[in-house]
Amino acid sequence: MARASMTKRKQGAAWHQSIEGRRAIGVVLTFVILIPLGILFVMxxxxxxxxxxxxLNQVFAFPPRIIPETFQWQNFPDGWYGYGYVDFSRCTWNSLLITVNNIIGNLFSCTLAAYAFARLKARGKNFFFAIILATMLLPNEALVIPQYVLFHRFGWLDTHLPLMVPPWFGWPFFIFLLRQFFLTIPEELVDAAKIDGAGHVRILLQIFIPLSKPALATLAIFAFIGNWNAFFGPLLYLRTPAIQTLPVCLVQYQGAYGNTDWHLMMAVATIAVIPVLLIFVFGQRYFVEGIATSGVKR
Incomplete structure (x- = not known):
């Protein structure tokens, strides 16, 4: 009996060591794969x-040096104010104006649409939701010419309107994201609110929006990054330098004959990317939580 008990203990210890060994190998392999990928993305x-x-004379030096021999901090003010015909402060204001407007527009329109698709009982709502999702399959390039013709007929070209009006009519991905999150909110809360006499507006404002802060923060982060870094739309619709956005203004550093001040261009690009980094660093908790919970349906 004692010998059998010792045998079982040895087998259990060996099995436990085997499991721990597999976990250790898995952790090592994870780091071996993720560390090079992380370096690749950060490079x-x-x-x-x-x-x-x-x-400038060290930008294309060979062998290349990641750490400069001397730090040229003067590149940042020279890059920002060095091109007299490019007002980067004005370009930054234009980008900020468009970005803030589009964040508010997406939050307003997508929240209403997502609530309707998640909670309202209407015939054919799933069909229309499927149509909205189907529009995500269309590449943006296929819509460029129709949109350009439409905005031209509206008289919106060379204004901010083609960039600021569409977000107030919703964005398919954001509607999908919020709808999936709204479906995770317990139906009992909605029933209790209805018993107290609450209508849809009160339910949305007092129940859904307070409980959906992670998803709303995720939407705001996505909208900020997408609009702050937007290049193709502003390049297509904005011609006057005074209304151009920061990414388009950066192109002014590219000379027509290859004479590009890369050190100054990268200095301004570094300044331009700082708001995106700050938004993501301070909002990453809501970002991860919103993405993790938006795909769960109770």
Whole structure:
């Protein structure tokens, strides 16, 4: 009996060691894969900052140096104010104006649409929701010419309207994100609110929106990053330099004959990316929580 008991203990210890060994190997493999991938994704940002701190004669030096021999902090004010015909302060204000407007517009329109698709009982709502999702399959390039013709007939070209009006009519991905999150809110809360005499507006404002802060924060982060970094739309619709956005203004550093001040261009690009980094660093908790819970349906 004692010998059998010892045998079982040895087998249990061996099994436990085997499981721990597999876990350790899994952790090691995870780090072996993720660390190179992390370096690969961070490398463009490192090169951008490194170039922003170099003099022009060291930008293409061989062998390349990640850490400059001397840090040229003067590149940042020179890049920002160096091109007299490019008002980067004005370009930054234009980007901020469009971005804030589009965040508010997406939050307003997508919240209403998502609540309707998640909670209202209407015939055919799933069909229309499927149509909205189907529009995500269309590449943006296929819509460029129809949108351009439409905005031209409206007289909106060379204004901010083509960039600021559409977000007030919803965005398919954001509607899908919020709808999935709204479906996780218990039906009992809605029933209790209805018993107390609450209508849909009160239910949305007092129950859904307070409980959906992670998803709303995720939407705001996505909208901020997408609109702050937007290049194609502003390049297509904005011609007057006074109304152009920051990414379009950066193109002014690219000379027609290859004479590009890369160190100054990277300095301004580094300044432009700082708001995105701050938004993501301070909002990453809501970002991860919103993405993790939006795909769960109770």
């Amino acid at each position: 463009p940002f490192i090169v951008m900052v490194s170039t922003a701190l170099k003099p």
